[in-house]
Amino acid sequence: MTQTTLMKECQNGIVGETIKAVAEAEKIDPEKLCSLVAKGLVTIPKNANRDTLPTGIGKFMRTKINANIGTSRDYIDAEDEISKAKIAVQYGAGAIMDLSTGGDLDAIRKQILSEISVPVGTVPLYDAAATAPMVVEMTADDMFNAVRRHAEQGVDFVTVHAGINQNTVDKLMKAGRITDVVSRGGSFTVAWMSHNDAENPFYAEFDYLLEIAQEYDVTLSLGDGMRPGCIHDAADAPMFEEILVLGELVKRSREAFVQTFVEGPGHVPLDKIEMSVKFMKETCHDAPLYLLGPIVTDIAPGFDHITSAIGGSVAGAAGTDFLCMVSPSEHLALPTADDIKVGMQVAQIAAHATDLVKEGVRDRAKERDDAMGFARKNLDWEMQYSLAIDPEHARAVREARSSGSDTEACSMCGDLCAMKIVERELEKGRQKAAIKKNDL
Amino acid sequence: MTQTTLMKECQNGIVGETIKAVAEAEKIDPEKLCSLVAKGLVTIPKNANRDTLPTGIGKFMRTKINANIGTSRDYIDAEDEISKAKIAVQYGAGAIMDLSTGGDLDAIRKQILSEISVPVGTVPLYDAAATAPMVVEMTADDMFNAVRRHAEQGVDFVTVHAGINQNTVDKLMKAGRITDVVSRGGSFTVAWMSHNDAENPFYAEFDYLLEIAQEYDVTLSLGDGMRPGCIHDAADAPMFEEILVLGELVKRSREAFVQTFVEGPGHVPLDKIEMSVKFMKETCHDAPLYLLGPIVTDIAPGFDHITSAIGGSVAGAAGTDFLCMVSPSEHLALPTADDIKVGMQVAQIAAHATDLVKEGVRDRAKERDDAMGFARKNLDWEMQYSLAIDPEHARAVREARSSGSDTEACSMCGDLCAMKIVERELEKGRQKAAIKKNDL
Numbered sequence: 048m049t050q051t052t053l054m055k056e057c058q059n060g061i062v063g064e065t066i067k068a069v070a071e072a073e074k075i076d077p078e079k080l081c082s083l084v085a086k087g088l089v090t091i092p093k094n095a096n097r098d099t100l101p102t103g104i105g106k107f108m109r110t111k112i113n114a115n116i117g118t119s120r121d122y123i124d125a126e127d128e129i130s131k132a133k134i135a136v137q138y139g140a141g142a143i144m145d146l147s148t149g150g151d152l153d154a155i156r157k158q159i160l161s162e163i164s165v166p167v168g169t170v171p172l173y174d175a176a177a178t179a180p181m182v183v184e185m186t187a188d189d190m191f192n193a194v195r196r197h198a199e200q201g202v203d204f205v206t207v208h209a210g211i212n213q214n215t216v217d218k219l220m221k222a223g224r225i226t227d228v229v230s231r232g233g234s235f236t237v238a239w240m241s242h243n244d245a246e247n248p249f250y251a252e253f254d255y256l257l258e259i260a261q262e263y264d265v266t267l268s269l270g271d272g273m274r275p276g277c278i279h280d281a282a283d284a285p286m287f288e289e290i291l292v293l294g295e296l297v298k299r300s301r302e303a304f305v306q307t308f309v310e311g312p313g314h315v316p317l318d319k320i321e322m323s324v325k326f327m328k329e330t331c332h333d334a335p336l337y338l339l340g341p342i343v344t345d346i347a348p349g350f351d352h353i354t355s356a357i358g359g360s361v362a363g364a365a366g367t368d369f370l371c372m373v374s375p376s377e378h379l380a381l382p383t384a385d386d387i388k389v390g391m392q393v394a395q396i397a398a399h400a401t402d403l404v405k406e407g408v409r410d411r412a413k414e415r416d417d418a419m420g421f422a423r424k425n426l427d428w429e430m431q432y433s434l435a436i437d438p439e440h441a442r443a444v445r446e447a448r449s450s451g452s453d454t455e456a457c458s459m460c461g462d463l464c465a466m467k468i469v470e471r472e473l474e475k476g477r478q479k480a481a482i483k484k485n486d487l
Numbered sequence: 488m489t490q491t492t493l494m495k496e497c498q499n500g501i502v503g504e505t506i507k508a509v510a511e512a513e514k515i516d517p518e519k520l521c522s523l524v525a526k527g528l529v530t531i532p533k534n535a536n537r538d539t540l541p542t543g544i545g546k547f548m549r550t551k552i553n554a555n556i557g558t559s560r561d562y563i564d565a566e567d568e569i570s571k572a573k574i575a576v577q578y579g580a581g582a583i584m585d586l587s588t589g590g591d592l593d594a595i596r597k598q599i600l601s602e603i604s605v606p607v608g609t610v611p612l613y614d615a616a617a618t619a620p621m622v623v624e625m626t627a628d629d630m631f632n633a634v635r636r637h638a639e640q641g642v643d644f645v646t647v648h649a650g651i652n653q654n655t656v657d658k659l660m661k662a663g664r665i666t667d668v669v670s671r672g673g674s675f676t677v678a679w680m681s682h683n684d685a686e687n688p689f690y691a692e693f694d695y696l697l698e699i700a701q702e703y704d705v706t707l708s709l710g711d712g713m714r715p716g717c718i719h720d721a722a723d724a725p726m727f728e729e730i731l732v733l734g735e736l737v738k739r740s741r742e743a744f745v746q747t748f749v750e751g752p753g754h755v756p757l758d759k760i761e762m763s764v765k766f767m768k769e770t771c772h773d774a775p776l777y778l779l780g781p782i783v784t785d786i787a788p789g790f791d792h793i794t795s796a797i798g799g800s801v802a803g804a805a806g807t808d809f810l811c812m813v814s815p816s817e818h819l820a821l822p823t824a825d826d827i828k829v830g831m832q833v834a835q836i837a838a839h840a841t842d843l844v845k846e847g848v849r850d851r852a853k854e855r856d857d858a859m860g861f862a863r864k865n866l867d868w869e870m871q872y873s874l875a876i877d878p879e880h881a882r883a884v885r886e887a888r889s890s891g892s893d894t895e896a897c898s899m900c901g902d903l904c905a906m907k908i909v910e911r912e913l914e915k916g917r918q919k920a921a922i923k924k925n926d927l
Contacts (some may be wrong), residue, residue, distance in 0.1 A: 228909040234909035445820050463622070468675065468875070
């Protein structure tokens, strides 16, 4: 374990190229960023073997979005998944996770690593499980070897469900959940532990994981295998127990100079999101948080990009740093390319809404909204389009129903436009006031 | 002023048909509902002249959604607007507002009142303004006559921008807003006051408004003419000043046995929504709150059904009772029928997410989510579709990419389905535990 890591460099006060690049992108002082990375408050996933375009995740960083792509056993079209990853990056993804389980997994992963510039994450356990004859027949070696293989190949961050142990499983058995375990990695781990009557290898031998991570400077995404899969199961003992364990693992990772972020729920009702996020920040020592959702109701399959944007915004405002794009097909099917585009646009809205209230970021984020406010006041439609999340879409909506009698206003109000009517009169009022003042 | 009103009846402890119908729909004790209406904590808009299917809005009531429809000067197709109203009701609208400004306004309104069963609201000021040669040339009589005409015709609730007065306008002039006034009724009012150098008639002669409202038992929707039109302008002095005035008007309305709800913003960043809603509830004496949005960022024209679902959910969790559907065309164009459908579906998600955390409502709301959780655990797809916001849509998404090898699971995970893997193993574990127990 002689390899240096970004975190170790930062602890030694070395401001390298990666720090400089992220500092510039985030408009933050490089020394300050260096200190945040040193403490583990900002994570910049970047494998030592890969020339990743670095992304900063955490305190004072803009809210980032990850997009999941990947083949399944029934849909093995690597090109299709690569093209989805590219669409996700085009629409603002700051990271891509390859969750492939079907086809030549090594080949797909290598292709993604070579064609995508942003950080790439994987769940090595999927690889180990998909390769084994049965999930429960993996060996502990299979699991660690998958991590090492991904790390060697240049993967920037790996999800490891290391927070699941016998204690978490005990709590799960007593919890009275409806959907038990919905995290795929969590289900593999729990099934493996139950079948083999053994402790979770990633928990039992976490130091070995840290060795691999340190060797390649791979970031650990500490997975939430106990994340609730429905509103009923939200914010219960197994979830919190796992988070407490993750808090310990964050500390051990930092001691080994390995960067981390912590994954979070899941399906959570509106009134438990802020508490859950603050609990995670508190018990995980302010590690950057990475949330899937949270989804605020179970009843909207086909619209879970929206249930997730709602929960993601609330979670973002409470301190979440990294959002996982949820596609409109979530809970129903593997996403199409168009699902990825729409999912990313909606996730961008949640991320930007978060940035508008995030310390150290809000002033920058607000500039775009203020420009939109001025463009609206001036009825400057071209400027409005250029500032919009999707300029082409905004233009198409308006032009399909553009007003005949008044090209400045829109078809909603026509000549009864609030902006025009009030400005005309307020301007007169301001002039009158100015004249009076001059008269005095 | 001899006409009795629902509020007066309730204060006299009379549990009439309207109260019984709403109590049954809301699964609440009729006596309790009667007392809530008596205090103004629940509003049931229902014109004495109209056989409205009543909707309860406020404390212990499910979160309701209003949909705005109406012609503009450039798009005068009454049938089209009626059909949009019907689509909105089909997709869950608990009220419809007719905001028409083009064509034969009386005829359109009468047709809506006769063809729509849920409560219908209007903004009589639009009518007065659209009929006058110039907005600023309306007379005060025109304004009150429009209210009376709508009330006679059976309109259940009218928005009146009675909270704008010289003091609010003074605060507006000093506020340094980017978009000044974006409420259409607010802009007409401010322009009228400025042009005529006179107090807002609806404020100055609020008692006369109350007389009309009492005569027909019309509910007053106390409009927020100063609602912010961009993130920059959110939560500032003119808005709060107007709300303080609305609080006074709520009291005066209750004294006249006239039901009210209070309208709210607008464009509000995530960190100011809860405070704004709680301020409104506090200063408006817990009157039911009716919010347009709030929209949590300005940069998403074409997606404002989503920015609004985010804000509406946060506002709902903070105490908002009545959400206004915002269509995907908001800020760009008059909505199409499909915009209304999508806007309503997304608003339904926000309303249901709110109901999951609303006192007196959450247990009922949660039943549907729990049933979905069980359906997911059981991989019962037909049940999942039947519980979904849009069953046909959910089915179409899954069936377009349904898994070949395993019809139970979906194309996301195929045979690596978390639900199946973990259940199999947990079941074995439970059996082992049961055997051990029997051995003892």
